[in-house]
Amino acid sequence: MKEVEARMTAEARNAVLESGDWLTAAQIVQISGFSATNPSDQPTKWKEDGRIFAVPHRGVDYFPGYALDPATNYRPVDALAAVLAVFRGRKDDWGLAYWFASINSCLGSKRPQDLLMSEPARVVAAAEDEVAGVLHG
Template identity: 65%
Template sequence: MVAKARKTVLESGDWLTTAQIARMAGFGDSNLRSHPNKWKNDEQIFTVRHRGVDYFPRYALDGSIGCRPAKGLASVLSVFHGRKDDWGIAYWFASVNSFLGGKRPQDLLLDQPDRVIAAAEDEVTGVVHG
């Protein structure tokens, strides 16, 4: 089941290699990979690893700021830190979310980051009974 879920996520077309991002963002040839990897190390973006290759989420890159990580993504990653691994985060972004009115977080990240952050907080809070 896990293999099928990973295959579905990867085949969605929402994933880019480091080199693809570097070309899209117009980074110089001398150090194509440094920026995306720095973003990952600084927890501004996440990757999923498949067959030894890191894949970055295309939906998390904001073309209006030069294909840099979306402004709200670091906050979402902070909410999930220690609670979800990278694949768990990828599944969450790709899944329909009732807190977001049946939309996927990845579809709202660029335009409505505050709603996506709130949905992430709701996800980790879980059901609260009173």
């Protein structure tokens, strides 16, 4: 049973990583113009400040590119911090990644990651609904 569960978890994680644009700290530094001296500094600070999350995969943290706004030099979109606050203590980083990558009926069968920048209030509301236990069918 554990073997099947481990395989399913690995498949789910690979699907999530393949479903969206995930970036390493070094890649964020390249596109955002931060100092390359210690590339993980700024993304790690954002994570510590609750402004972004990252999923660990093979010893590397991957940050959600869909949450970085090109209009602000690839800083985390403000709505992400609001969603992270809603889920704090309820979902780990992989749980967050699964939620953002999954079709959500509260969002008209769209994925939260696809609406985070264009309709941030709806994404925050969908997170609040999930925490409140609202069932969508």
